[in-house]
Amino acid sequence: MNRVKQKTCVITGAALGIGRACALHLADEGANIAVFDRLDEAGNTLVKELQARGVNARYWHVDVTSEKNVQVAMAETAEHFGGIEVLVNNAGIAGVNKPTHEVTEAEWDLVQSVNVKGVFFCTKHAIPFMKKAGRGSIINLSSIYGLIGAPDSPPYHASKGAVRLMSKTDAMIYAPDKIRVNSIHPGFIWTPMVENHLRGTGAADIDAARAEVGKLHPLGHIGEPDDIAWGVVYLASEESKFVTGSELVIDGGYTAH
Numbered sequence: 001m002n003r004v005k006q007k008t009c010v011i012t013g014a015a016l017g018i019g020r021a022c023a024l025h026l027a028d029e030g031a032n033i034a035v036f037d038r039l040d041e042a043g044n045t046l047v048k049e050l051q052a053r054g055v056n057a058r059y060w061h062v063d064v065t066s067e068k069n070v071q072v073a074m075a076e077t078a079e080h081f082g083g084i085e086v087l088v089n090n091a092g093i094a095g096v097n098k099p100t101h102e103v104t105e106a107e108w109d110l111v112q113s114v115n116v117k118g119v120f121f122c123t124k125h126a127i128p129f130m131k132k133a134g135r136g137s138i139i140n141l142s143s144i145y146g147l148i149g150a151p152d153s154p155p156y157h158a159s160k161g162a163v164r165l166m167s168k169t170d171a172m173i174y175a176p177d178k179i180r181v182n183s184i185h186p187g188f189i190w191t192p193m194v195e196n197h198l199r200g201t202g203a204a205d206i207d208a209a210r211a212e213v214g215k216l217h218p219l220g221h222i223g224e225p226d227d228i229a230w231g232v233v234y235l236a237s238e239e240s241k242f243v244t245g246s247e248l249v250i251d252g253g254y255t256a257h
């Protein structure tokens with residue numbers, strides 16, 4: 001119940017999917033929750049749900065591609081809750097799914113700006129508050145697509161590979177400050193992102209497409225947002241106090257091939 005007691009956790013892209021599950025589980029473990037997203041309605045609904053459970057939670061409209069937006073929201077979060085101890089860099093987009101030679105510069109840049117620059121901005125502006133607190137945990141959502149190749153979504157693969165190494169570099173830079181930085185590598189998890197991705201492939205029967213993708217995982221099915229949120233709770237808690245620069249793979253065995 002109290003694995004993350006009274007730590008203030010910033011979760012980007014928390015309105016839906018994996019981010020939402022992280023907010024709910026971290027809150028159940030005693031954390032204060034700062035929801036950063038650009039989906040105001042869903043973000044505010046989540047905060048009301050958390051507050052109804054007695055959780056200290058607040059929503060900020062944040063587009064992680066805007067440094068000013070991120071900087072102001074981090075400062076307001078620290079002011080409101082009295083500090084920041086945990087950052088979950090979860091906001092991400094899948095981007096276009098077409099071969100490299102057909103991807104435009106704008107399509108490439110869009111994915112890098114959310115998935116890579118967004119992680120950079122949020123990390124940059126959370127670190128001063130973690131230094132002040134004398135501790136911190138940064139959890140970056142990479143992907144199995146940041147570990148191994150697949151013949152699709154080239155900008156997404158590049159972005160998630162970058163996040164994997166940004167995590168290791170920051171782990172080394174900030175270890176003396178007792179700030180830990182780790183990446184999580186989910187397999188396919190049933191969220192709006194994956195549903196939209198499957199619809200984008202022209203799948204007529206979405207349940208059949210879901211089952212087909214599930215077969216790529218040795219455990220035989222797609223994961224749930226909760227499967228990732230439990231990993232986030234572990235990395236946010238003191239149970240992982242000796243863990244930094246590591247890759248937590250939660251993929252139903254996808255990368256065990």
Ligand code: NAP
Pocket residue numbers: 012013014015016017018019036037038039062063064065089090091092093094114118141142143144185186187188189190191192193194
């Ligand atoms: P999702 O269902 O699409 O939810 C992502 C959330 O992030 C949405 O609320 C989205 O809002 C928000 N967001 C997107 N761009 C943003 C921005 N610029 N600023 C602020 N918020 C933004 O995605 P998900 O499946 O939960 O994925 C969460 C993370 O896990 C992503 O980093 C993803 O790459 C990673 N991941 C997911 C899977 C999977 O199978 N689902 C697998 C591996 C890794 P909008 O709707 O407005 O974009």
